[in-house]
Amino acid sequence: MSTALILLFELFITQKKLIRFLRMDIMILLAIVIILRLFLPFEYAFTITIPFPWVMNYVRDFLKFEIYASFTVLNLLCLIWCIGIIVQFIRYIQNIKKCNLIFCILKSRSIHKCVGDYIETSPKYNYSVWFTDEIDSPMVIGLKKVIFLPIMEFKDSEIQDIIKHETQHIKNHDNWIKQVVNLIKIIYWWFPPVYWFSKKIQLALEMRVDQQVTKNYSKTQLVCYTNVLIILKKFMIENSHTIANTLPVSSSFFIGDDENVLSYRINYLLNSNYRKNTNWLLLFLILLLPFTTNSIVFEAYTPPPIDNYTTKPADSVKESFILKHADGTYSLFIEGKFEKIDDINDELYSNLPIINETED
Structure with a gap:
């Protein structure tokens, strides 16, 4: 069921024909459903179990097969799973250390400003804005509430759009969402669909922020906004010497863009009807998915040895x-x-x- 939901998420967000009709509230809600489904893989009181011996009996027999003494295949798989979790957790800690190292290096090599220097904002959201030539795109690293911008020539309206975008990421707690996805990857390191989901959640978060920032924009302002994305994409292509490339860290540890993400964002803004709201009934039905997918469970079945x-x-x-x-x-x-x-x-x-x- 989780695989089916992830494939559905992947289909919606990668097909350009479908992007035109997407609402990002649907995509984010579907992402939440997937996360809940993976964190809560349990049966409920109302769960119906259905005998499915044609497949589940073979699975059961395989897992119960004794490799040595009473050590079964299931025991072996659980042992491998636990070792994998430990290895993935160690890599996660190493990536956090890399992020902190990058943050410290950038801090000493940046021009320090704040959001209030460019747009009107409340003291609560007056985050730090640091300019540096060590990055090739705007980003927020780890859980730090600091916006990093590359040093390049921006018009006032362009830099305001960029800062609004990065500020909205922090307001949405997108950095925390990505760490939750990292936790899922640690637990389900053996499950390929979670890696597909991890890559596409970045795109969904970016498109949601685009929608929030440009919600009240005129057509002219929207074109200017997409033009900023094009400028950033060109700048990224021309700059490959940044510290992010010197000390590579997975994009799941920072909020930033790559070329493909920028292309989808531009297409989404110019071709979709993203400003319309989704019917609340549809949102409610999507929210029920993690519960309905757990309502039926297939199980192994062996008939009693005595007929009566x-x-x-x-x-x-x-x-x-x-x-x-x-x-x-x-x-x-x-x-x-x-x-x-x-x-x-x-x-x-x-x-x-x-x-x-x-x-x-």
Whole structure:
């Protein structure tokens, strides 16, 4: 189900024909649904289990296969999963250290300004704005509430648009959202779709901010805004010597752009009907997805070994027991008769007492 939701997210946000009709509130809500679905992979009280032996029985048997003694395939996979989590967490800490190193270097090589120097804002949102020639695009690194801008010639309106955009990222807590996605990648390091999702969430966050910043813009102002994106894209292509390339850090650790992201943003702004609001009923239905996808669970199923087992009176079941023979085989005693048991590990026998044949 998570794979299906992620593929749906990928389809919506990468197909240019679909982008024209996208509403970013839908995309962000779908992203939240995916995150909830991955963090809460549980059955609920209302979950319906459906026997699906054609697939699930083979999966169950494979996971229960004993590699050595009582060490099963499931034990091995869980061990590999835990080791992978530890490795991914160590890499995460290393990337945080790289981000802090980059931040410290840029701090000493930047011209320090603040948001209030360029646009009107409340003291609460008067974030620091640092100009440096060590980066090739505007960005916010890690969880620091500092806006980094490359040193290049901007018109007043252009720099105001850029600062509004980066300020909105911080207001939206997009840096925290990306760290939540990083946490999902640590837990589900073996699950390829989470890496697709991680790449596309960057695009969704950027497009949402574009929508928020330009919501009340005229057509002329919107064209000017997209022109800023084109200027930034050209600047990125011409500058590949930045510190971000010298000390590479995954884009999931900072808020910034690459060339493909900029291209999609421009296409989205000029060709979509993004200013229209999505019907609240549709948003509500999307919000229900993580619960509805957990409402049905497929499980393994093995029929009882005795044809009329399920029709026995309750008293006869209570009086039943398992007899362990001296040769190591087992028999089920029910209704005054013994029936041979082929698989003693079957869950059907889990609650029955076992009596050794040698006992009275």
